[in-house]
Amino acid sequence: MTARVIMQTPDIHRVLTRIAHEILESNRGADNLVLLGIPTRGVTLARRLAAIFQTIVPGAAIPVGALDVTMYRDDLWQHPTRMSSPTDVPVSIEGSTVILVDDVLYSGRTVRAALDAMTDLGRPQIVRLAVLVDRGHRELPIRADFVGKNLPSAHDERINVRLAELDGEDVVTIDQAVSA
C-alpha cells in the first residue's frame, strides 16, 4: 500500500470552519439546529463543528448527538457481523433542523440507513448532510449539502480519516492498493 496525505490538522480545521459558516448561512443562524454524527468519526466531527459554532456565534450551544445506523444497514450479510455503537440523541429532533455528519460519503448507503434510523426517533423539519470528504461512487440518489473536500477516487482506493480525539493525529490519506 502507498498512502498519500490529503489533509492534515490545518486543512481539516479550515474546511470544518467553512462548513460551519455555510450551515449558519443556509439556516440563517444557529436556531433549531441539531448535529447528529454517525459513529464513530462522524460524532467527533459533529463535536468539532459545535465547538466552531461557539466561536462564530458566542453563546450558541448547539446540541450534538450520536446516531448509530448499524441496525438499519442493508449490507449486514456482506461482511462479518458489525459491532453496533450507542445512539445518543440528547434532545428531541421533532421539528428541528438536523445536520447529519459523517467523515466520508461513498455509496450513500450509510446515509440511507441514517435517514431510516432518524425517522424512528422523530420527524425533523429539515435534514442536511455534512461530510468531510466526498469520494464519489454513489449507489443511491443521495448528495451532501456541505462537503469539506471532493476527492474523486478509484474503487480499490481506501480513504482513511484519522482524528486526534480517537486516533492521536489528524490526517486524511488515500491508500492506493498496489497490485502485485
Add this chain to the structure above:
Amino acid sequence: MSAPRFLIRGAQIGSGSATDILTQGNVIAAIGSGLDSAGAEIIDAHGLIALPGLVDLHTHLREPGYEQSETVLSGTQAAAIGGFTSVFAMANTNPVADTAGVVEQVLALGEAAGYATVRPIGAVTQGLEGMHLAELGAMASSRAQVRVFSDDGKCVSDPLLMRRALEYVKSFNGVIAQHAQEPRLTEDAQMSEGEVSARLGLAGWPAVAEEAIIARDVLLAEHVKSRLHVCHLSTAGSVEVIRWAKARGINVTAEVTPHHLLLSEDRAETYDARFKVNPPLRRREDVLALREALADGTIDIVATDHAPHPSESKECEWGAAAFGMIGLESALSVVQESMVETGLFTWDDVARVLSITPARIGGLASHGQMLAVGAPAEITLVDPHDRQVFTTDRLAGQSHNSPYLGIDLPGRVMWTIHQGYATVAGAKLIATDIIAAQAEEVRRG
C-alpha cells in the same frame, strides 16, 4: 480323505516365522515348506499373519426380534469380514433366549448361514427380568449345548439370584457372564461420571456402579466355588478387583471390548451418539489401565459387544439414543492399534485373547486351537501393514453405528477360513448362497 483345499503360502503364524499351511477338508493337513499342493487353491500370504479363527464371546445378533438392526446372517457376515469364525450370541433378543426353543433356533440360523459358528448364550433369568432363573439346564442339554449364561444389557443385581445362578451352572460346567452395573447407581445414566459429564450436563455413570458388582460377584464365586466371567470391564478399579480376585485363586475371567481399549469419554463432547455405549467410555487413565491389564493377563480376552442399531437410534439427541456400537468388523484393527502398535502385545497374544481363551471360556472345542497339524481349519489371515481411514465400506453387517468411521486404523483381514472353506477372500465377503452351500456340504459330512 478329502482333497487338499488351500495352500497358504508364506504366512507368519502368530509371532512365529513365515511358513506354508495346507488345509484338507476342514482340518490343517500340513505345515512347512515344499508341501504337496496338487489341486489346492493357492493363497499368497506373504506379509500376512495367520491367526486361529477369531472367537467373539460377546455379540448381539439381534435375531429373533430386532431384525431391522441385525440378523444371524448379517451379523455373521460382519463377523467373517472381521476375521471371526465363531460368535457367542447374547440372549437379549425378542423373545429372550431363555428357553431351549429359542437357543436352538439361533443355533440353526447360524448353521444355515454358514459364515461362522454361532453359539447361543442363554439368559440367566426369565425374560432378563432378574426375578426367576431361566431354564438353564434345558438350554445346556439342548442341541445348542449352552454353557455361557448372561442377562447382558442388564445386570443380575439381586445377590441371592446371582449366587443361585453361579451354583446351579456348576452341574454342567457353565459360566455366568455378568454385565456388572448396579442399577440404582446408574438410573438415567448417560456417560461416565466425571469431569466431562459434569461439563456436558449428562447424568453420570460412576465407576463404583461397575466395581461394586464385580467385587460382590467374585466373592460369591469364591464362596460357592463356581466360575464367573465378567463382561466388558471399563474402569481401572474393576481391573484392581479382578487382579485381587485372581491372586486369591478365585475362578474368574474378564473381558474388555476393543472400544474401551481405544476410545475415551471425551468423545462425548460433541454429543455424537455413536459414542454412547454401555458400559460408557471412560477416562484416558482407565483406557491405559485396561491395556496394561490385558497385557499382563489380568483381563483374559477381548470381546466386541457388537451392538447393532438402526440409524434412527443414533441420529438423535444423546439422551434419546440407544447404547451400543458395532465392533466385529473393526475389532482386530483396534486391538492391533491399541495393543500391538503400542508394543504391549505380540501376535501370539492377539491369538490368545481373540481366539484361544474365549473359545476355552465358552467351552467351544472346535475353535481356538493353535494353528498346527490336525487343528480345525479355522484360520484368519490379516495384513498388518495396511493402514487406512475406516469407512462404511469395511462394514458387512446391517447397521452402521461404528465409532471408528473416519478414524485411521491399521490392519485388514484378507482371508477368513471357516470349516475349511473361505468366507472372506482377498478382503471380500463370499456370497451368501455359496457359503450356505458349503456349510450344507460340511453338515452332510
Add this chain to the structure above:
Amino acid sequence: MRHLLSTSELSRDAAIDLLDISEDMAAVADRENKKLPTLRGKTVVNLFFEDSTRTRISFEAAAKRLSADVINFSAKGSSVSKGESLKDTAQTLSAMGADAVVIRHGASGAPAVLAASGWIDAGIINAGDGTHEHPTQALLDAFTMRRRLHGAGSRGKGLDGVSVTIVGDIVHSRVARSNVWLLKTLGAEVRLVAPATLLPVAVHTWPVTVDYDLDHALGESAPDVIMMLRIQQERMNQAFFPNPREYSNVWGLSNARWIGLPATTLVMHPGPMNRGLEISSAAADSPQSTILEQVANGVSVRMATLYTVLTGNREVHA
C-alpha cells in the same frame, strides 16, 4: 457467530461484544418506537420441546423487535410428542426456510446435535438444554451485573474481580453451568455453595471455589453478587436433601441471611422463584434484587444474540 450453544465457546472479546450490543438494544427499548428493521425477511423458529413460557416470550419479543418473522413450534400436542424425531422436525423447519432456530430441549446437547447434523442450515441458539447450558440466561445475568456495577460506563468492560456466589442445585442447573464459564471468562470470581449431593462429583475441575456451608461462605466475605437457584420439585424425593425445611434452613437466602448482607450485594434469581424455600420474599423484593431487571434485560440480550447469529457473512466467519 454461527450458533450460540455454550458460553464456554465465547472468548472474552466475543462476550463483551455481545454485552455491548445488548446495551444498544436496551436503549431501543427505552424509546417510543421499540422496533428495529434489522432482521426483516428473516425467520426465527422458537422450537420448544419443554414448556417455558418466560423464555419463549422473551425470545419472541426479541425477534419481533428486530422485525424477524417468528414461528412458535411447541412440541406439546404436536407431531413431536407423537414420536417424531429431532431429525424430522429439523428437516421440516429447514424446508420452511428457518434462518435461526431457538431450541429448548430436555436432552443435554440437543442444540449441539442440531448444529452439527447437517439436517438444517439455520443458526442454532440454545435456549436451555437439559442439565447442560442456558447461555442467554448467563449473558443476561452478566449484563445485569455489569449494568448495576458499572452503570453508564459498562461498555467494553468485563466483570473483573467481581465475586459471585451461586447457591443451590448446581448439578442439575444449566444456568449454573453457563454462568460458571461466562463469569470466569469475564474475570469474575465464582463460588458455588450447595450440599455435596447437588454438586457434580468433578466440581473440583471447574474454575470455582466450593463451599458446602452458606453461612460459612457468606461469613468469610460478602460477595458482590449472590445468585439463588431454583430447587425443582422433582428433587424433593430423590434423597438429595432430607426435606425442603432443612434445605431452606441451611441453603436458603432467609431474611436473617439477607439482612446480614451489605446493601451493595446484588440478589439474583433466574426465576421462577420458590419464595420461602430458596429465597425469602424480603430478599426477592429488596432494592438489591435484580430479578425484574433480569427479565427486561433478557429481551435485550436475546436481541443481541439473534443479531449476532443472524447477520454476518458466513463464509468469512466459518
